[in-house]
Amino acid sequence: MQVSKMFFLMVIWLAGGCSTYLYSPPARVSPLESPGILEEGASSAEIQTSVNGAIFGPDLVKIGAQVSQGISDEVEVGGEFNMISLGRDDHAEHNIAEDHHPNIYTARLSAKWSPEVVENYVAFTAGLGGGLSAAGGFVSPDVGVVMGYKNPYVTPFVSSAVYVSQPVNPIALDMRKHDEVDPDIRQPKFTHGYSVASGATLHLKQVDLTPGFSIDFLDDSNQSTAFIGLHFGFRANFD
Numbered sequence: 001m002q003v004s005k006m007f008f009l010m011v012i013w014l015a016g017g018c019s020t021y022l023y024s025p026p027a028r029v030s031p032l033e034s035p036g037i038l039e040e041g042a043s044s045a046e047i048q049t050s051v052n053g054a055i056f057g058p059d060l061v062k063i064g065a066q067v068s069q070g071i072s073d074e075v076e077v078g079g080e081f082n083m084i085s086l087g088r089d090d091h092a093e094h095n096i097a098e099d100h101h102p103n104i105y106t107a108r109l110s111a112k113w114s115p116e117v118v119e120n121y122v123a124f125t126a127g128l129g130g131g132l133s134a135a136g137g138f139v140s141p142d143v144g145v146v147m148g149y150k151n152p153y154v155t156p157f158v159s160s161a162v163y164v165s166q167p168v169n170p171i172a173l174d175m176r177k178h179d180e181v182d183p184d185i186r187q188p189k190f191t192h193g194y195s196v197a198s199g200a201t202l203h204l205k206q207v208d209l210t211p212g213f214s215i216d217f218l219d220d221s222n223q224s225t226a227f228i229g230l231h232f233g234f235r236a237n238f239d
Contacts, residue, residue: 027129038070106131
């Protein structure tokens with residue numbers, strides 16, 4: 001499979017309750033950013049890592065990279081790539097991480113706007129992305145808002161985002177338990193959800209360090225689940 005296709009197609013498998021369940025996920029898992037906008041002509045490169053866990057569900061470990069560019073004093077644009085690894089779910093009837101490829105690959109293009117009237121306090125975000133996993137593909141737009149106070153030292157912030165996710169060429173997976181004979185075929189469906197996050201960015205000359213946490217909610221109208229995550233980001237800024 002070509003790498004270019006992996007940037008646009010993806011479906012995630014997640015667990016809810018005491019049985020394995022499939023959702024079509026957001027392109028951006030656990031957003032973590034302050035309301036500050038890069039100056040025009042400035043750029044940055046960031047690495048983020050997070051550990052997410054569901055109640056009675058699996059663990060997710062994410063490693064991501066993002067580049068951003070300031071195109072005006074109010075707007076910056078960016079692109080990101082994430083790899084998410086699904087861990088074993090000791091509560092589920094079946095652990096698909098043992099029987100299917102456990103990694104999920106996503107990519108997303110984004111824009112962030114902070115109007116002059118609320119500069120350093122509020123920013124609005126939007127993105128479009130997708131990805132690929134063993135369960136097929138998806139495309140997913142999202143919008144959000146970030147509130148905080150940017151200053152030269154430490155920038156505390158809170159954020160929230162909403163998304164929808166549409167499966168593309170979903171692949172049905174056999175979710176039967178190892179001791180079952182009859183197949184248990186499932187595939188992801190249209191999913192919507194939202195996330196809330198909070199953190200603080202420590203500014204060290206040309207480097208920013210950002211710890212934080214988030215809660216992500218997913219719902220496909222039949223079942224819902226929530227993931228709690230701890231995050232850390234390292235960003236290098238270039239004038």
